[in-house]
Amino acid sequence: MTDTLPTRRRSRFWLYAPFVLLVVLAAAWSGFWFHVHGRVVAEIDKALAREVSQGRTWTCADRSVGGFPFRIEVRCTSLTLTSTRWGEAVKVTSGPAVVVGQIYSPGLVILEATSPARATLTEGRTLDVTWKQLDASLAWRQPERFALVAAEPNLTLTTPGIGAENWRASALELHLRRNPTRPATDQAVDFAVSAKGTVLPLIDALLGTPDAGTVDLEGTLTQSEAFRKGFNPDALESWRNANGTLDLGRIAATKGPARIGGSGQLLLEPTHQVGGDLQLAAAGIEQIGGIRVGNLLGGLGGLLGGRPPAAAAAPGLTPLPPVSLRGGRVFLGPLRLPLKPLLPLY
Structure with a gap:
C-alpha cells in the first residue's frame, strides 16, 4: 500500500504583492499631494x-487649487492687483491665469496668462495690454531666475489731454538672473531683453521712420533689493538713494536700414x-x-567727441557723439535734441 503525500499549497503572496504595493504607494502619494495642497x-x-x-491687494476670482496627481495648479478666472503705493490707487486687471508647480520640482513655478490686461494709473492714465500668448517662469533656487515670453504684445x-501712444512687437523675451559672481553688496541682477518686430513711437520720432x-x-x-517692495515710488526712491544703476553692457537695435x-x-x-x-x-x-545727418555721422562723432563703444565694435558702425540724458532732456554731444x-517716473 502506497502512502500519498499531501500536495503543498503554493503561496499566492507574490501574485498579489505588486498590486498591494501599488495601492499602498498610491495612497501614500495621495496623502503627500493633499499635504502639499494644504x-x-x-x-x-x-x-x-x-x-x-504693504499696500497691495491681490484678488484671484473663483480661485481653485488642483492638479492632482503630479502638479499643483492655482487658477483664477481673473487676477486683479490694487496698489495704494503710488498715492492714488493703481489697479491692474488681467484675464484668466494659472500658476503651475511640479511636485517633483518645487523650486520652479510657471505662469500662463490670457489676454487682455488693463492698468488704471495715476493722473487718469490707462494702459491696455494685449498678447497672443504669455508664459513666465520663476525659479528661486540659486541662482534665482525669471523668464517671460510673449507673442504679439501690444x-x-x-493720457488725458494728450491721447494714445502705442507700442507693439511680434515677439518679446525677458530673462533675469541674480548675478552669482559680483559682491553681495552690489545686489546685482543680470538681464537680457529681446524684442522683434517692434514699433516704438519715441524711436520712430528720433529716427524719422515707422519701420x-x-x-x-x-x-x-x-541694488535690486529695493524692488522687493514692488515697483512703486518707495522702491524707486530707495533704489535712487542706494545709487542703483542700470548698466547696459550691450545695446543692439535695427530699424529698417x-x-x-x-x-x-x-x-x-x-x-x-x-x-x-x-x-x-x-x-x-x-x-x-529731426536733424539731418546723412553721411555726416563720422564727422559729427569726431567733432563732438564720439568714440567707438567697446561693446559695439560691429563692422560698418560709425561712432556717434555721446548721448546724455540730463534734466529730462536728450543731448547729442552738446546739442539738445528737439524731443x-x-x-x-514718480
Whole structure:
C-alpha cells in the first residue's frame, strides 16, 4: 500500500504583492499631494495677507487649487492687483491665469496668462495690454531666475489731454538672473531683453521712420533689493538713494536700414527723471531728432567727441557723439535734441 503525500499549497503572496504595493504607494502619494495642497493654500493666504499690509491687494476670482496627481495648479478666472503705493490707487486687471508647480520640482513655478490686461494709473492714465500668448517662469533656487515670453504684445498708453501712444512687437523675451559672481553688496541682477518686430513711437520720432525693428539689450541692475517692495515710488526712491544703476553692457537695435550698437549706464536723477550716458555707434541713419545727418555721422562723432563703444565694435558702425540724458532732456554731444521732455517716473 502506497502512502500519498499531501500536495503543498503554493503561496499566492507574490501574485498579489505588486498590486498591494501599488495601492499602498498610491495612497501614500495621495496623502503627500493633499499635504502639499494644504501647505500651498496656507502659504498663498499668508502671502496675500502680507501683500495687503504693504499696500497691495491681490484678488484671484473663483480661485481653485488642483492638479492632482503630479502638479499643483492655482487658477483664477481673473487676477486683479490694487496698489495704494503710488498715492492714488493703481489697479491692474488681467484675464484668466494659472500658476503651475511640479511636485517633483518645487523650486520652479510657471505662469500662463490670457489676454487682455488693463492698468488704471495715476493722473487718469490707462494702459491696455494685449498678447497672443504669455508664459513666465520663476525659479528661486540659486541662482534665482525669471523668464517671460510673449507673442504679439501690444501696449496702448492713454493720457488725458494728450491721447494714445502705442507700442507693439511680434515677439518679446525677458530673462533675469541674480548675478552669482559680483559682491553681495552690489545686489546685482543680470538681464537680457529681446524684442522683434517692434514699433516704438519715441524711436520712430528720433529716427524719422515707422519701420518695424529689433531690440536686444543685455546688462546688470544693481541694488535690486529695493524692488522687493514692488515697483512703486518707495522702491524707486530707495533704489535712487542706494545709487542703483542700470548698466547696459550691450545695446543692439535695427530699424529698417538703420543699425545702432553700444553700451551705457542709466540711473534716476534727484528730479526722478531718467538720466545717464550712452556710447553709441550707428549706420544707415538719415536723421536724429529731426536733424539731418546723412553721411555726416563720422564727422559729427569726431567733432563732438564720439568714440567707438567697446561693446559695439560691429563692422560698418560709425561712432556717434555721446548721448546724455540730463534734466529730462536728450543731448547729442552738446546739442539738445528737439524731443519731448522725459517725464518724472514718480
